[in-house]
Amino acid sequence: MTEDLTRQSAAVLAAAIAAKEVSAQEVATAHLERIAAVDGVVHAFLHISSDSAMAQAKRVDEKIAAGTEVGPLAGVPLALKDVLAMHGEPTTAGSRILQGWKPPYDSTVVARLRAADIVILGKTNMDEFAMGSSTEHSAYGPTHNPWDLTRIPGGSGGGSAAALAAFEAPLAIGTDTGGSIRQPASVTGTVGVKPTYGAVSRYGQIALASSLDQPGPCARSVLDTALLHAAIAGHDPMDSTSINAAVPDVVAAARRADIRGMRIGVVKELSGDGYQAGVSQRYHEALSILEDLGATITEVSCPHFEYALGAYYLILPSEASSNLARFDGMRYGLRTGDDGANSVEQVMSLTREQGFGPEVKRRIMLGTYALSSGYYEAYYGQAQKVRTLITSDFNAAFANVDVLVSPTAPTTAFKLGEKLDDPLAMYLNDVATIPVNLAGICAMSLPVGLAPEDQLPVGLQIMAPAMADERLYLAGGALEAALVDRWGHLLIEEVPSL
Amino acid sequence: MTSISRDEVAHLAHLARLDLGAEELDHYASQLDVILQAVARISEVTADDIPAMSHPVPMTNVFREDVVTASLNRADVLSMAPAVEDDRFKVPRILDEE
Numbered sequence: 001m002t003e004d005l006t007r008q009s010a011a012v013l014a015a016a017i018a019a020k021e022v023s024a025q026e027v028a029t030a031h032l033e034r035i036a037a038v039d040g041v042v043h044a045f046l047h048i049s050s051d052s053a054m055a056q057a058k059r060v061d062e063k064i065a066a067g068t069e070v071g072p073l074a075g076v077p078l079a080l081k082d083v084l085a086m087h088g089e090p091t092t093a094g095s096r097i098l099q100g101w102k103p104p105y106d107s108t109v110v111a112r113l114r115a116a117d118i119v120i121l122g123k124t125n126m127d128e129f130a131m132g133s134s135t136e137h138s139a140y141g142p143t144h145n146p147w148d149l150t151r152i153p154g155g156s157g158g159g160s161a162a163a164l165a166a167f168e169a170p171l172a173i174g175t176d177t178g179g180s181i182r183q184p185a186s187v188t189g190t191v192g193v194k195p196t197y198g199a200v201s202r203y204g205q206i207a208l209a210s211s212l213d214q215p216g217p218c219a220r221s222v223l224d225t226a227l228l229h230a231a232i233a234g235h236d237p238m239d240s241t242s243i244n245a246a247v248p249d250v251v252a253a254a255r256r257a258d259i260r261g262m263r264i265g266v267v268k269e270l271s272g273d274g275y276q277a278g279v280s281q282r283y284h285e286a287l288s289i290l291e292d293l294g295a296t297i298t299e300v301s302c303p304h305f306e307y308a309l310g311a312y313y314l315i316l317p318s319e320a321s322s323n324l325a326r327f328d329g330m331r332y333g334l335r336t337g338d339d340g341a342n343s344v345e346q347v348m349s350l351t352r353e354q355g356f357g358p359e360v361k362r363r364i365m366l367g368t369y370a371l372s373s374g375y376y377e378a379y380y381g382q383a384q385k386v387r388t389l390i391t392s393d394f395n396a397a398f399a400n401v402d403v404l405v406s407p408t409a410p411t412t413a414f415k416l417g418e419k420l421d422d423p424l425a426m427y428l429n430d431v432a433t434i435p436v437n438l439a440g441i442c443a444m445s446l447p448v449g450l451a452p453e454d455q456l457p458v459g460l461q462i463m464a465p466a467m468a469d470e471r472l473y474l475a476g477g478a479l480e481a482a483l484v485d486r487w488g489h490l491l492i493e494e495v496p497s498l
Numbered sequence: 499m500t501s502i503s504r505d506e507v508a509h510l511a512h513l514a515r516l517d518l519g520a521e522e523l524d525h526y527a528s529q530l531d532v533i534l535q536a537v538a539r540i541s542e543v544t545a546d547d548i549p550a551m552s553h554p555v556p557m558t559n560v561f562r563e564d565v566v567t568a569s570l571n572r573a574d575v576l577s578m579a580p581a582v583e584d585d586r587f588k589v590p591r592i593l594d595e596e
Contacts, residue, residue: 344589349515387550
């Protein structure tokens with residue numbers, strides 16, 4: 001291969017590596033050099049694992065030389081969100097409280113990536129403990145959007161999305177609790193999928209809200225996303241909420257990309273006011289393309305979606321305040337104030353005060369309040385009922401349509417700092433992505449063009465029922481192919497050079 | 499739903515083991531108030547007969563075989579601890595002085 005290796009898709013790289021046209025070590029080196037050249041301005045990575053990446057690439061080359069069978073993504077580099085444990089490599093979840101921590105074990109996602117012969121380049125930046133929509137809540141400074149370095153790359157998985165958009169890696173892993181894969185994909189012109197809850201193991205993912213969290217694949221094209229999805233999904237006995245069923249054939253769906261006869265529902269409550277003009281424009285253009293491709297479009301109503309944000313910001317902080325209780329400075333991570341005089345309780349309070357940032361403290365306090373005696377029923381209990389209502393809305397909609405669509409985010413990438421001091425304004429970014437997590441279904445965001453007013457990417461969200469993840473790839477693949485026909489290339493090719 | 503006082507915030511901080519400073523207490527008191535008022539709208543639709551949903555996966559009692567496997571490497575684990583003594587985690591005093 002003579003072309004720039006960092007501009008290739010994962011599928012093309014894997015084929016070239018398997019055919020010995022290029023070595024996995026050359027591919028890894030090209031990406032590490034790209035990171036060295038541009039990550040100073042993008043700051044997608046918190047940690048570069050050069051040694052382990054090159055060692056893994058060497059193993060892949062040896063396997064291929066020996067004629068050993070390798071996975072369909074063998075030798076392809078990947079950027080890993082820093083919320084997933086990787087044995088011996090720093091894992092901080094974007095928090096100061098875990099600075100310097102090296103996990104003594106691999107998360108299941110990492111174990112599967114290794115088994116698939118994928119080369120992990122390093123750990124990507126994120127909002128602290130995945131709380132945020134901009135990566136500005138990272139304790140290690142924000143990530144910059146490669147489309148415009150003064151803007152946010154989305155969050156919480158802004159580092160993974162920016163790494164893709166900056167051509168630092170062709171594949172990335174994110175985690176999605178309320179939109180943390182999809183909203184970054186939307187604002188960086190990349191593709192991201194939140195799989196069905198329970199489809200990808202959460203073992204070794206540092207927990208935010210256990211009933212909402214879900215790891216998933218990110219890439220620059222629908223097919224690459226499907227290939228990564230297939231590599232990480234499947235039952236895991238180490239996660240008691242892992243679904244013990246066959247993984248839908250997402251790769252075949254991405255390749256087939258045929259939506260003739262597909263029934264697509266437009267969610268009325270997610271299509272009205274409150275969207276930036278260019279977002280609405282590109283969204284409606286995408287709908288007419290889907291119709292031209294042979295799908296039928298109908299409007300459906302999900303009347304309880306307007307309560308989803310409220311329910312989410314009670315359920316998430318409640319679960320988070322409980323999950324984050326484990327960070328007490330006793331067995332690992334930061335410990336502050338251990339002067340011999342302070343009690344264990346004082347040391348815990350001092351450690352957590354120093355180790356957590358403002359958004360984490362805010363949500364811990366909110367969750368502690370919502371779960372406290374006297375308020376539990378009024379807040380957490382009521383929020384759980386809204387969750388039932390939202391799931392019923394989805395069930396009713398999916399009785400009549402195969403997939404639902406909406407814009408992924410209300411706006412294109414906003415400016416760094418713009419919403420940092422207004423938590424509620426920041427939370428509103430997630431209004432279209434949150435219902436999916438509450439119901440535990442699956443969804444994809446894929447780019448559908450640039451907003452005319454700011455020349456920044458717009459994302460379309462496709463939602464499908466639980467364990468029907470293949471429908472995302474069928475519809476997403478068809479739409480992407482039609483857009484590539486129109487543009488002559490993927491949208492990401494239009495990103496300004498850094 | 500009621501508004502949240504500074505004293506309540508201080509109590510919550512204690513429950514959550516956060517040694518918040520005075521400025522932080524004021525800051526969070528006003529912010530939590532705004533957020534709680536925004537989310538309280540959910541009570542408009544939550545009738546008594548709607549079942550609560552804690553989780554999207556309708557599974558209970560997931561069991562596996564009780565198979566003995568290797569535990570984590572002790573040296574790996576202890577090397578990440580803030581303080582260690584005699585192959586154990588060392589913690590600050592847990593009892594009040596008499």
